[in-house]
Amino acid sequence: MTGYILRRIASTVPVMLIVAALVFLMLRLTPGDPAAIIAGDNANADQIAAIRNRLGLDAPLLLQFFQWLGNLLRGDFGESFYFKKTVAELIASRLEPTLALSVATIVLAVAIAVPLGVLAAYKRGTIIDKIVMGFSVLGFSVPVFVIGYSLIYLFAIQLNWLPVQGYQRIGDGFGGFLQRLLMPALTLSVIYVALIARMTRASVIDVLEEDYIRTARAKGQSELKVLFKHALRNASVPIVTVIGLGIALLIGGVVVTESVFSIPGLGRLTVDAVLARDFPTIQAVILLFSLVYVLVNLAVDVAYTALDPRIRY
């Protein structure tokens, strides 16, 4: 058991190394000289060479990679070409909105999707099931930003219930923070709800055919308890897996949602960095998001044993 967890943790190291190598190579193979970009239009060749030397851009590629990797491990993500700050500072200042949006989305999505999925499984084949599944396919098909703009149009422009865009830090008042977070979180949760509801339904349908469900019913357990205690508990492993895998979708959605609602988070930073071709920032953000994705899935794998004691490694 402990051995399995250690092996599983160790297995993330090569994956992250490959991600680091891919990210490093991808952005180092770009045409265009970052030193020339930083130096600006009026710089002469000597100034550009000095900047190139200062950033270590004139060293051999492999050496640059290991230097870069060593710096990363020490928490030094380099200096942003465009924002003229260290990337670590930049990320730290953008972390709160993204974290708040992601947590709110996951909570909202699970709270909506799991009961919906259980309901669809329980009412399998009926009109309720079809509506839930129809919504699920629809959720996969509408781009995040179209959902976002539709909600803005309805709730902010037509009904005037919620502010159109923007973000309020949690320290500046919790009410305003929640009020501004509600629409972005709702927008972002649509695709996640679709994903989780689908998996919950499939998993609960499988479990409902088991003998112990019949036993639970036979001893007079209420349907609600049968569904949420006996069925859902045993159906939870695939559901938690899909929540973990869905983090990739969530991260993609964060990038878009932050742009729609003008939230100054890491997603917006990613887009700004790409538009400015600010490579140190792009590299750091992609690596950070990938690391989060890999670690969440690691946590999910380890959580299996807690959720389902039958699983032994």
Added chain:
Amino acid sequence: MSVETTPLAVPPARKTAWFSRLAGDAGTLFALGVIVVMVLVALLAPWLGTKNPSEISPSLRNKTPGFEQTIRNDDGSSHVFKYRMGTDSLGRDIYSRVIYGARVSLIIGGTVALLSIAIGLVIGLVAGYIRWLDAIVLRLMDGLMAIPAILLAIGLISVFRAGLGSVIVAIIVPEVPRVVRLVRAIVLSVRGEPYVEASICAGTPTPLLLIRHILPNTVPALIVQGTFICANAMLIEAILSFLGVGIPPETPTWGNIMAEGRGLFRLYPHNIFFPGICLALTVLAVNMLGDGLRDRLDPKLAKRV
């Protein structure tokens, strides 16, 4: 749509039965209908009452849907051009842009699906069959899959200059590892089958063995996967355009029409809603077709998801 590519071993009589079963499902029939209409719209774009989608008219900026412009002809008579979906902030006709946009969105969906499947199939077959290569390929694919798809795509776009080709490449790269994993899993499950071993004993060269005996097993799953990739590709194209890293606005796509409508959304929401509805409807149809195909072609998977 995909009737011609059903498993090679299926006799022709069953092929039609399979098709009628697929079409018998109301959802799939609706999906096929929408896709056929969209393909026709894309093909017939110049004859659907459109004008040049890139024509800029400063005097006709930001007109609401239904605006009518009277155009005087040279001989003194006049005719009326109706802007069914209004105009954008440069006075371009949204209706024409949406109709022409169907072309690019469908081309991207189709191209990405075909190329991802083709590339993933080759890598997956080789990795699944040649053991020493397997570990290396798998690690590389795991690394690629650890980067969320949209991030990988915008990262790749930042490397190339944005254009149709680079957008297609940027959408394909994150899709390939999923195809590779799918193909590899199928190869591993059939390589122990008696007919494969018999073929090895008979001295069939490896490439021929892969193509003749192993590849046909992957076809049903790949058709299903290809449909979902197509739907996803159209969505990602729209997202890339929306973020400003997609296809430049000279070529209208549903994504970049919406991107250009962002700034004036509060006043003129039609810039986003019309292309948004077309995109959502098309992606929905392709997803529903995928679900229908999966139920028919890949019952094992259909039960699980």
